[in-house]
Amino acid sequence: MDAQRVLFRNGTVITMDPALGDLPTGDVLVNGQVIEAVGPDLGDVDAEVVDATGKIVMPGFVDTHRHTWQAPLRGIAADWTLGQYMTGLHLGLSGMFRPEDTYAGNLLGAVEALESGITTLLDWSHNVNTAEHCDGAVAGLHDSGIRAVFAHGGGAHMYQVPSTVKHDEDVRRVRDEYFSSDDQLVTMAMALRGPQFATLDVTVHDLALARELGLLVTMHVGDGEWGRSRPVARMHERGVLGSDVTYVHCNTLADDELQIIADTGGTASLSPDIEMQMGHGWPATGRLMAVGVRPSLSIDTCVSNGGHMFGTMRVTLATQRAIDNQQPGASDRSAVTLTARDVLSFATIDGARACGLEDKVGSLVPGKQADVVVLDACTPALSPLNNPIGQVVYAAHPGLVDIVMVAGRFVKRRGAMIGGVAQRARDLGIASRDALFERAAAADALAAARIGGDWHPEPLVTSSSSPELA
Ligand SMILES: [Zn+2]
Numbered sequence: 001m002d003a004q005r006v007l008f009r010n011g012t013v014i015t016m017d018p019a020l021g022d023l024p025t026g027d028v029l030v031n032g033q034v035i036e037a038v039g040p041d042l043g044d045v046d047a048e049v050v051d052a053t054g055k056i057v058m059p060g061f062v063d064t065h066r067h068t069w070q071a072p073l074r075g076i077a078a079d080w081t082l083g084q085y086m087t088g089l090h091l092g093l094s095g096m097f098r099p100e101d102t103y104a105g106n107l108l109g110a111v112e113a114l115e116s117g118i119t120t121l122l123d124w125s126h127n128v129n130t131a132e133h134c135d136g137a138v139a140g141l142h143d144s145g146i147r148a149v150f151a152h153g154g155g156a157h158m159y160q161v162p163s164t165v166k167h168d169e170d171v172r173r174v175r176d177e178y179f180s181s182d183d184q185l186v187t188m189a190m191a192l193r194g195p196q197f198a199t200l201d202v203t204v205h206d207l208a209l210a211r212e213l214g215l216l217v218t219m220h221v222g223d224g225e226w227g228r229s230r231p232v233a234r235m236h237e238r239g240v241l242g243s244d245v246t247y248v249h250c251n252t253l254a255d256d257e258l259q260i261i262a263d264t265g266g267t268a269s270l271s272p273d274i275e276m277q278m279g280h281g282w283p284a285t286g287r288l289m290a291v292g293v294r295p296s297l298s299i300d301t302c303v304s305n306g307g308h309m310f311g312t313m314r315v316t317l318a319t320q321r322a323i324d325n326q327q328p329g330a331s332d333r334s335a336v337t338l339t340a341r342d343v344l345s346f347a348t349i350d351g352a353r354a355c356g357l358e359d360k361v362g363s364l365v366p367g368k369q370a371d372v373v374v375l376d377a378c379t380p381a382l383s384p385l386n387n388p389i390g391q392v393v394y395a396a397h398p399g400l401v402d403i404v405m406v407a408g409r410f411v412k413r414r415g416a417m418i419g420g421v422a423q424r425a426r427d428l429g430i431a432s433r434d435a436l437f438e439r440a441a442a443a444d445a446l447a448a449a450r451i452g453g454d455w456h457p458e459p460l461v462t463s464s465s466s467p468e469l470a
Contacts, residue, residue: 006030006370006408007045011052012377012388013038016059016348016363022388028057030370033408038364054378055402056388059363060119060147060371061309062351064269065218065248065298068109068123069102069137072433076451077303082224082278083459089303092446092457094127095156096439099136101432102127106140108429109302111422114146116308116398119371119406120352120361121146122269122298124191124218124248126153131170138178141186144421145411147371149355150179151218153191163198167206175213182214185407189355194219195231200238207240216356218246218269222253223280232257241266246354248298250288251281258284262291267354270346271300273315285320286337294342296351308398313343317393340393374403376415 006029013026020038027042028035073093077085097105106123113121123141128134133155141148154168171190179188190210195203197220210217221231232253235241243265250258250268261268272283288295297312305311320338324330352362360369377385381395404412411418433451440446449455 004032005036005045005047006405007042007047007049008052008057008372008374009049011055011057011374012385013364014056014058014344014388014392015365016345017365020365026057028364028372030372030405030408033369035364035366035368035370035372037366050374050403052374054376056375056377056385056392057364058373058375058392059348059361060373060404060406061117061347062120062296062355062357062362063113063118063299063309064122064246064296064351064354065124065271065300066109066113066121066307067126067301068121068140069097069105069125069127070301070303071105071109071112071307072101072429072436074302075304075453076455077301078453080304080456081459083461084457085278085303086460088449088455088457090159091460093436093440093449096436096443096446097127097129097133098435099130099132101136101436102133103136103140104425104428104432106137107144107421108425109307110141110144110146110148111417111425112302112307113299114144114404114406114411115401115417115422116310117373117375117401117404118309119147119373119404120149120355120357122149122151122189122218122355124151124153126159126191127155128153129155129157131173134170134174138174138186144425145406145409146185147357147361147369147406148186149189149216149357150174150186151189151191158193159197161197163193164202165198166202167192167209171209171213175215189216189218192217192219194221195234196221196223196226196229200234203235204238204240207235207245211244216244216246218248220248222247222251222257222284223249223275224252224278227252227280228254230254230257232260236260236264243267244356246296249275249280250284250295251275253284255287255291258287258291258293261288262293266293267350268293268295269298269354270295270316271298271312272319273305273312274300276315276319277304282323283316283319285316286323289338289342294350295346296354297343297346309347310397313347313393316346317343340387340390343393344389370405370408372403372405373401375400376402
């Protein structure tokens with residue numbers, strides 16, 4: 001780790017900190033791994049100077065839920081229904097993964113995230129069928145250079161719904177072997193199935209295990225019809241909910257369940273583009289805000305949508321505006337309930353809170369870790385820069401990400417990833433993809449599996465009691 005100082009000079013600084021605010025012109029000084037100072041003009045300092053004139057300096061994005069292992073299968077589900085995703089992916093190609101494929105997927109997915117300005121990623125890892133798969137997943141995150149939370153989610157043997165199988169005990173080894181300290185770039189959480197996939201007794205057990213191991217919990221609830229089974233209310237009746245739980249999706253939870261999340265101090269992770277594509281229901285953004293829960297945002301899966309936060313922010317804002325605009329009196333200015341600043345906050349500091357990292361990342365504040373993104377605002381797409389936050393949310397894209405820094409270390413500069421990691425990730429991802437489809441072709445049930453966009457698996461026949469794994 002470089003222990004040197006770097007000064008981002010003369011940029012438009014978006015701190016996402018209420019006290020520091022936005023600086024139309026400002027400097028950010030990094031010393032080693034941490035931010036030393038933020039101000040309108042830090043003067044002459046002994047540091048490497050990065051000229052940020054015409055650029056936006058902001059905190060890195062935080063993605064609070066991504067099934068990173070799926071990256072080699074990018075795009076194959078663009079025209080699939082949820083039922084096809086279930087058979088083609090979860091009951092199909094997921095079983096073709098060797099540990100080296102899990103490694104390649106996590107490396108590729110994490111590098112993809114980094115390149116687009118996501119500096120913290122919660123890896124919702126639910127295809128670790130063996131200890132070796134798990135080791136591959138952790139190594140992929142490590143080798144990418146991203147700040148990550150590895151959320152241990154077990155493998156297929158835990159997903160015979162409704163499962164009476166307790167969470168994989170290998171989680172104890174992983175905690176001891178890789179995550180004995182919580183003060184490292186990659187930390188750990190538990191990705192629990194919860195009552196939509198496991199019995200309530202198993203869920204209560206799994207929550208107790210997470211707390212025994214001192215790990216935060218992330219859990220899918222309220223996605224689609226199956227989410228109407230009152231998963232949050234049922235857990236609450238057992239008295240097991242707390243501020244250490246992040247609820248993923250939440251679309252079809254009842255209002256009183258959202259209130260339970262608020263009352264127990266929980267956090268939320270929304271993936272609006274996937275939720276609408278897969279039929280989970282309208283994003284719960286506004287309903288959560290109404291009970292005082294500021295959601296975080298997540299990419300979920302790259303087998304259909306893109307892996308960057310710009311798209312997700314845009315869909316988040318657009319869907320809530322659409323919902324608001326259907327309300328009576330919507331032509332009134334008061335119909336705008338959600339702002340671009342809210343959405344950027346979801347994608348940064350609120351995400352940091354969901355990951356338990358609000359003291360370390362999510363805003364540009366002295367003393368915090370230096371996870372910094374610089375966007376090129378000189379492009380015609382962002383010129384003139386009249387409303388920096390509005391334009392970041394509505395008009396920016398990964399191609400404008402000029403610099404990415406994680407813990408004071410440059411991982412992307414002058415628009416390019418550093419150190420050959422992007423090429424290595426791409427090469428491994430393609431090789432893994434080829435191997436996955438080669439093995440699939442040899443398996444009777446997946447004989448039709450192919451790339452190109454014209455493979456449409458038979459959908460899982462769903463009913464109100466069917467699982468939804470997205
Ligand atoms: Zn998910």
